[in-house]
Amino acid sequence: MHAAASLLNSSNLSLRFASQTQTRLSPWIAAPSSVRLPLNRSQNYRIALPPLHSTVSGDSTQPQQMASADVKAQDPRIAGISSAIRVIPDFPKPGIMFQDITTLLLDTKAFRDTIDLFVERYKDKNISVVAGIEARGFIFGPPIALAIGAKFVPMRKPKKLPGEVISEEYSLEYGKDVMEMHVGAVQAGERALIVDDLVATGGTLSAAIRLLERVGVHVVECACVIELPELKGRERLGEKPLFVLVS
Amino acid sequence: MLKVDECRPNLTLSCYATHVPILSDIYKAFEITPKITFQKTYACSCSCSRIHTHTSCCFTLQQNYKTFREREPMSAYKDKDARINGIKDQIRVVPNFPKPGIMFQDITTLLLKPKEFKDTIDMFVERYKGKNISVVAGIEARGFIFGPPIALAIGAKFVPLRKPKKLPGKVISEEYILEYGRDCLEMHVGAVESAERALVVDDLIATGGTLCAAINLLERVGAEVVECACVIELPDLKGRERLNGKPLYVLVESH
Numbered sequence: 001m002h003a004a005a006s007l008l009n010s011s012n013l014s015l016r017f018a019s020q021t022q023t024r025l026s027p028w029i030a031a032p033s034s035v036r037l038p039l040n041r042s043q044n045y046r047i048a049l050p051p052l053h054s055t056v057s058g059d060s061t062q063p064q065q066m067a068s069a070d071v072k073a074q075d076p077r078i079a080g081i082s083s084a085i086r087v088i089p090d091f092p093k094p095g096i097m098f099q100d101i102t103t104l105l106l107d108t109k110a111f112r113d114t115i116d117l118f119v120e121r122y123k124d125k126n127i128s129v130v131a132g133i134e135a136r137g138f139i140f141g142p143p144i145a146l147a148i149g150a151k152f153v154p155m156r157k158p159k160k161l162p163g164e165v166i167s168e169e170y171s172l173e174y175g176k177d178v179m180e181m182h183v184g185a186v187q188a189g190e191r192a193l194i195v196d197d198l199v200a201t202g203g204t205l206s207a208a209i210r211l212l213e214r215v216g217v218h219v220v221e222c223a224c225v226i227e228l229p230e231l232k233g234r235e236r237l238g239e240k241p242l243f244v245l246v247s
Numbered sequence: 248m249l250k251v252d253e254c255r256p257n258l259t260l261s262c263y264a265t266h267v268p269i270l271s272d273i274y275k276a277f278e279i280t281p282k283i284t285f286q287k288t289y290a291c292s293c294s295c296s297r298i299h300t301h302t303s304c305c306f307t308l309q310q311n312y313k314t315f316r317e318r319e320p321m322s323a324y325k326d327k328d329a330r331i332n333g334i335k336d337q338i339r340v341v342p343n344f345p346k347p348g349i350m351f352q353d354i355t356t357l358l359l360k361p362k363e364f365k366d367t368i369d370m371f372v373e374r375y376k377g378k379n380i381s382v383v384a385g386i387e388a389r390g391f392i393f394g395p396p397i398a399l400a401i402g403a404k405f406v407p408l409r410k411p412k413k414l415p416g417k418v419i420s421e422e423y424i425l426e427y428g429r430d431c432l433e434m435h436v437g438a439v440e441s442a443e444r445a446l447v448v449d450d451l452i453a454t455g456g457t458l459c460a461a462i463n464l465l466e467r468v469g470a471e472v473v474e475c476a477c478v479i480e481l482p483d484l485k486g487r488e489r490l491n492g493k494p495l496y497v498l499v500e501s502h
Contacts, residue, residue, distance in 0.1 A: 086416070088415040088416045091415040091416070092412070092415070100415050100416065102406075102407060102414065102435055102438065105395070105398075105404060105405040106405075106406070106438060107404070108399075108402055108404055111398075111399065111404075112399055115399065134388055135388045135391055135409075136391075138388055138389075138391035138392050139391050139395050139405070139407070140395075142358070142364075142392050142395065142396055143395055143396050143399055145358075145361070145364075146361070146364065146368060146396055149361050151358060151359040151360065151364075152358040152359075152392070153355075153358070153359070154355060154388075156388075159345070160388075161355065162341035162345070162351045162353050163339070163341045163344070163353065182355055185355070
């Protein structure tokens with residue numbers, strides 16, 4: 001952490017991120033409690049820092065060259081997106097630090113950047129289906145679908161979809177829930193993207209993957225704005241790739 | 248000049264057709280043929296400046312019918328945009344959902360057609376860009392599908408209006424009446440500022456109860472609700488009349 005902090009101070013690129021954080025810090029972000037924050041601002045940039053050998057010159061005009069293999073972590077739009085997300089302590093119950101994307105939706109540039117980052121990644125991947133998980137997946141999924149020319153398929157809680165559905169049960173921390181999809185919405189052989197605002201344990205995303213695969217669809221990737229890595233959702237998705245903007 | 252007994256500003260042009268006895272007299276008196284031009288203009292004695300119709304013995308007409316329609320284009324359906332038929336054809340009607348006797352208007356089939364889904368969004372965007380709208384409020388959950396693409400295209404922020412206990416942090420709530428019982432709609436405190444111009448978006452308007460609650464939420468924080476926009480209207484349920492006088496724009500009507 002200390003080596004990272006000194007890098008943060010020394011390189012022009014990292015300074016740019018740091019200043020962006022300071023100017024973008026808003027009253028929305030709640031003061032951290034004693035509970036360890038899953039989404040700590042400095043941790044974002046620790047992950048995002050490029051390898052040691054390429055940073056000394058601090059060439060901020062070409063950040064991509066300094067980047068590690070993970071180009072999206074270097075994308076200057078990420079900082080604005082990350083700082084627009086608000087953390088609400090003790091919601092929906094004590095001890096949970098809730099990642100609230102509604103403040104991101106109020107920042108027109110950050111919202112547009114969020115969608116752009118997904119669209120740039122998926123537009124040439126022959127994806128014909130974007131599946132969005134109720135309800136916050138309905139906010140990010142359709143703009144992506146429209147931009148890449150794919151259809152949008154809502155994955156819903158039980159009894160919301162009219163007509164014939166298929167259902168998939170999945171586990172919650174306490175108990176079970178059910179996710180439904182319309183019969184006939186997707187065809188075997190289609191290539192799909194699953195979108196939600198956040199991946200925590202990965203239970204909901206796994207259910208969505210199973211639903212699509214049951215009808216013969218190839219799930220290319222899962223895409224979320226936020227990941228809570230310590231909840232190991234990525235592992236629960238098995239070999240399915242997961243792409244996130246902020247973790 | 249004829250006198251006015253009643254002033255009902257929310258009657259649309261289609262309401263003319265139901266007032267047959269009055270209409271035929273008026274057509275005779277004014278020597279006009281429906282759907283072409285209204286040839287006379289009369290001042291309304293209630294002295295409101297809106298273009299509106301009256302049920303009793305007088306109405307205020309715009310001199311030119313085409314101009315009238317441009318002034319209050321309440322529905323794209325009436326404007327006969329070429330994209331409308333394609334959109335309407337993709338909406339599926341599911342009988343007896345969620346309960347017997349209800350013909351459910353299912354927009355999910357529209358979402359499976361990229362061209363028609365894009366046309367839907369385009370029609371709203373064309374109407375609202377350049378109108379200085381800074382807020383698009385979408386009603387959970389199907390309003391979340393149509394609202395954000397519109398917001399992104401017109402450069403407005405998106406504000407989700409949700410069922411109780413879904414939004415974290417401080418909220419304001421508005422209760423509204425259902426057929427049986429009540430429900431509640433919530434909005435984040437601070438999401439919308441006073442004097443912002445807002446659009447309310449949902450997939451469908453039926454009785455107008457939910458939209459009315461949404462309008463109230465926005466007005467309570469001082470926003471100006473410019474219009475409500477829905478893909479589908481069920482005009483027989485008269486939701487239009489329940490919108491506190493706010494205009495409503497829809498793409499498709501379903502009877």
